[in-house]
Amino acid sequence: MGVFGGEVKSVSVMEGDSVTIHTNIKLQTDDLILWKFGLNKTLIARINGVAKDISVYDDVLDGIFRDRLQVSNQTGDLTITNITTNHTGEYKIIINGKQNTSYRFNVTVYAHLPVPVITRDSSQCSSCSLLCSVLNVRDVSLSWYKGNSLLSSISVSDLNIRLCLSLEVEYQDTHTYSCVLNYTITNQTQHLNITHLCQTCSDCVCCCHVSEAVIRLVVSALVGVATVAGL
Known part of the structure; x- marks a missing residue:
């Protein structure tokens, strides 16, 4: 044979x-x-x-x-x-x-990797809470980096409809952050633009809680009514 x-x-x-x-x-x-x-x-x-x-x-x-x-x-x-x-x-x-x-x-x-998408949780006002996500991936890892230092990572072997990883940063942070989607032989990187995504509440009304905005409106109305009644 x-x-x-x-x-x-x-x-x-x-x-x-x-x-x-x-x-x-x-x-x-x-x-x-x-x-x-x-x-x-x-x-x-x-x-x-x-x-x-x-x-x-x-x-x-x-x-x-x-x-x-x-x-x-x-x-x-x-x-x-x-x-x-x-x-x-x-x-x-x-x-x-x-x-x-x-x-x-x-x-x-x-298969070719998609580029990770970084978004902000606009309901958080006290800190800048970010989310890095990708769709329809398998046999990959998703990681947050601060410069060259690994902060956090998550892996998936089976097909995942949406893979997400969160990160919180300070408003005035000047460090460089990036979200990396990694395969065995290739990767895709999305760099974080803190200035663009992490605006303070004074610069971005949408970042405050809806309930907080409603409370402010009610208090203003009550003060107005009390002023009129006093006159």
Whole structure:
């Protein structure tokens, strides 16, 4: 049956990029090369060295590989263009020739991250309470940084409709803050503009409690009534 390699090489790539799975081998003229994908080991490419023929089966699996596959007839390298998360999985190359062998590759495709959004809780007047949030993310961490120092962090592995992390700062704080959404191989950062978001109550009426505003209005009205009655 020949010798089959047990090591699995990991390959990471961003969605929309092209990736080449390098075999680091030199094909012989009589080799028969098979590329297979997924748990069911679906055949997606074939190189017949004797017939000098390359076949690409990109219509399998509902056509997720259509017009995306390229195979080198010299090294057997497999290239996937405009890759998507549907192409995450195990790829296996089987080499049948003088020495039968195979290699496995675990490809992980990461979707592009959204930029975190920083908003303020306008109901808080005594302090500047902020919220950093992202939508529809998985396998990520969301963190607040003060300069280069980590303040707080939260992680999620399953798909989360909304991931949030809060932070409170002083109105006159001059430090730099940033909210970072992090993947294994990439991240997105949103920097905090304290001057823009953290205005004091005297500068921003909306930051005061509605109940406090109502109380002020009632007190003013009572003072007016008392003044008229005295006259």
